[in-house]
Amino acid sequence: MQELTNDYLVEAIEDSRPFASSGNVNMIIPEYDETIRDYLGVTIITTDGECFAAGDNDKFIPMQSTSKIIGLMLALQDFGKERVFQTVGMEPMGDFFNSISQLESYDTSKPFNPMINAGAIAVSALIKGQTVDKRFNRYMDFLRKVTNNEQLEMSEEVYEAEKANGARNRSLAYFMQSTGTLVTDVEEALDLYFRMNSVMMCCHDFARVGLFLAKGGLDLETGEKLIPSHHLRTVKAIMMTSGMYNSSGHYAVEAGFPCKSGVSGSIIGSSPGRMGIGVVGPAIDKKGNSTAGGALIKKLSQDLELNMFGIENTERKNEDGI
């Protein structure tokens, strides 16, 4: 097995960076343009507390859909698994992440899963708080504890762009109101969703979220358990089956550990018991996943033997007579 070092990560970044050329930068995001197409950065934090980083790991980008796992954790805390999955399904979906037709095809009363836009908007309606401000503050408090980063903030520019380009998400939300899936204030659910998407993070912050999932949901500074293990299991299983949208099957095979991507080119990876991985690579494919970042995740899985279904590791060891 490859030893995890900063030098190894530098090499892995250079191997994966060329894959950026097959993707496109999402121009809706402020400050996103052709000049950042080839950016690629990674941070890995092991459950032993070692930290490795390479490439453009200091670049701050919006969370976009990686926020969906934080939102799901809060909704699970607030309402429990049964109630959350009465509102949203837990099945993977073959359509694009912002698909409308799926809202009629699967189950007229709920979206497929919490990792697609409709599902995440329905989940954001389940985050408790009297006002959107209070609900978003709870989100930020939780995220700052998980990442141990008090400095995290939402970008006003990104938030404005999300609202200005939110026609599809509004359609999804109002459709869900018409079917009775969204019973609370639609505009509030959308506003919270737009804000959660607009929080700026770098590779270290994304890696900390992955580490949080990999290491039992603890506040690593205080040792406090922030979320029960049964909710973590649920979140990781949903990431595995739906976190990379309609490429999730591919990533289950080729990476083999829970991941969540966002259209900013962010990826959170969580190798249970081993490490959290944060990747930034702004060029994305048609399905919304970072092309260079995805290549890097798959390479890391192979080289560091992160595939949870890694029976082949045992077989190879046996061949070696170990």
Ligand code: GLN
């Ligand atoms: N802001 C994006 C949207 O709502 C987030 C989706 C994503 O990252 N896939 O369309």
